[in-house]
Amino acid sequence: VPVKTIEWRDNSVRMIDQRLLPARETIRIYKDYKGVADAIRTMVIRGAPAIGVAAAMGVALGIRGYSGTRAQSRFALVAKALKSTRPTAVNLAWGVDRMGRVLEANLSLDAAHLFRVMRDEAIAICREDIEANRAMGKFGAELLSASNTILTHCNAGALATAGYGTALGVVRAAKEAGKKVAVFADETRPFLQGSRLTAWELHKDKIPVTIIADNMAATVLRSGRIDCVIVGTDRTAANGDVANKIGTYPLAVMARRHNVPFYVAAPLSSIDLNCPSGDQIPIEERSGLELTEFRGKQVAPKGIATFNPAFDVTPNDLVTAIITERGVAYPPYTESLKALKDSARPPK
C-alpha cells in the first residue's frame, strides 16, 4: 500500500502528520491556506517536493472565492505567507510561482471557474511529481549494479514527495528492475526523518533497512559495506552545489574519503539556475527546542544555548552525479544541469 503523503479531496488538503510517525498514522485536514502554511512550518509535512505540492494546494485554497484583480492581490498575500514558511527548499517558491502563472493566464474567469482551474493545476503538480520520481528512479537505477547496499540520509522518500520518492525512488526502481537492494538509514537528528520515516516506508515496502546514528555513517562507509550514497536535495545551485538536510556535507566528505560514489536525486523543480552557487542558498535555522527537548521532555539543561541549522551545502566536487527525471547530470554541472533544465518542457 503506497503512502499518501498529501492529497486533495473534497476541496481540502489532507496530509499524514509526519511528526507522529511511525507511532501514529494521523491524517490532518486543512481547509484554508493558513493551515497549510502552519503544516509546512511545523513539519506536519516536509521534504522539498512535498512542500512544493503543499504550497501549490495552499494557493488553490487561498484564492477560492476570488477573481480578477482581487484574486491577484489575494494571491500576493497567500504566496508571501506560504513562501515565508521555510527558506531553503526552492520547490516551495517553484510551486507557488507556477500557480501564479496559471492565475495570470485565467484572470478573465469567474471565481468558481478560476478555483477549479487552480485546483486542477495543484492536483497536476502532485501527479507530475510522482511521474518525475518514477522517471528519476529509472535513470538512477541504471547507475546501480545487480546487488547494492545504499546509504541514505534524512528521508527523500514517498513521504518527502507526492509519492515514490527521489533518493528512495531510485531504491524502489532498482528493486522493480530486479536488482537486490538494502539500505542503511542515518537516523537524522534532530527530527529523526531517517529512523522514523525512511525506516517506516522501506519497512512497509519490505526493503531491508538498518538504522544507524548519523555519527556511525563514517564507520559504515569505512567498513566497505556501502556501494553508494544516495540523498535528496532541497535546492541545488546552478554549479551543482547541493543544499540538503544537515549532515549531508560530512557524509559526502566521508564517502569521497572511502571511494564510495555520492549521488543526489534532484527533480528539476529543486534545481535553481538563478542561484549560481551554494553560498547564495539561504540556510534555515530552526528552534533549539528540537535539540533540548524530546517529545516535550527536557533532555539538556534548561537555558542552554543551541545552534540548529536545518541544512548544509555539499560542494559540487564531492557529488559524483545528479539524477533528474530527464537524465543523469555529470560534472561540470554548470553545463549539464542547464542542458537538462532547457530540455524540459516549460510548465503548461
Add this chain to the structure above:
Amino acid sequence: VPVKTIEWRDNSVRMIDQRLLPARETIRIYKDYKGVADAIRTMVIRGAPAIGVAAAMGVALGIRGYSGTRAQSRFALVAKALKSTRPTAVNLAWGVDRMGRVLEANLSLDAAHLFRVMRDEAIAICREDIEANRAMGKFGAELLSASNTILTHCNAGALATAGYGTALGVVRAAKEAGKKVAVFADETRPFLQGSRLTAWELHKDKIPVTIIADNMAATVLRSGRIDCVIVGTDRTAANGDVANKIGTYPLAVMARRHNVPFYVAAPLSSIDLNCPSGDQIPIEERSGLELTEFRGKQVAPKGIATFNPAFDVTPNDLVTAIITERGVAYPPYTESLKALKDSARPPK
C-alpha cells in the same frame, strides 16, 4: 560545586546515575562488585577513566572477607566479571590489573587488613585520576591562545573521570589560567553525553556552551568559529590511533579539512602500548534499543534492524597532538607515547 562522579564511602561505592542527568541527580549506592559491574554495563557510570576507578573499587568490594589463595581465586572471578562489562576502554583492565598486583603483594595479610589495603588502593586510583587530569589540563591549556572556541564530542569531563575531566579538564585549566573559553558540544547520539552531561557540567561551571547535533559539527567547523577540537579517548594504541566515542573519526576528518587542530586528552592509563594499532582495539556494539527507543518510547518502527557501534578509531595522521599528564605527545606517536609512558613512575 564540583561534580562527584564516584566516591568510596562507608564501605560502599556511590555514583551519580548519569542516565538520568540532567533531569534528576540520583545517587546509586553499591555494596558488592556485581552491582558495580551492572552500573558500568548499563552506563550508570561511563567514561574510560571513571569506569577504571569504578572497576578498582569493585575489586575492593569483591575481595572483602577473603584472604590468601581464596582471595586469589575470588579476584580471578571478580576481575573477569568487571573486565567483561565493556570491551573498548583499556582503563577498565588497567584498574583491575593494578588492584591485582596489590593483592599479590599482600597475600600474607588477614582478610580485614587485606580489604583495607585494597580499599586504600582504589581510593588512591580515584585521587590520582583527578591529579592526572589537573596536570593534563595544564599541559593542554598551554596549547590554547588567549581566547578560544573549542568543539568537543561526547563527555570527557568531570563525569567521565574521578573529577575535573580530560578534554574538559583542558577547558577548565585554560579558564583557570585566565584564558577566555567557550565550548560547542556535539549532543552525541545515541546516549546524548554531550547535551545531557557536557552541557550540564559546563553550565554549572559557568563556561559558555552551545549544543549542536553531531551532524552540525561540519557546518560549525566550516564557519571558521572553532579554534580547536579536543576529545577524550577510551583507548589509544601505541601508534597514536585513537578509539573514542562513535563520531570522533568523522569529526577529525572534518577538522583536518578545515585546518582546525584536533587534540586528544589521554591519561597514560588510556594509552595501550600492547596494542600496536587501532585495528586491534575491540569496538563495543550496544543494543539497538538505544536507537529505536527514547526513554522507553518507540521512535523507529518495531522490528527494524540496527547497527550501534559505540566507538570508532581515528587514525593517528588526523591527530595534531595527544595531551597526557606527563606532557604533550606529537607525531611520530610510536616514539613519543612510549617515551611518556616510560617516564611515568610505575604504579606502586
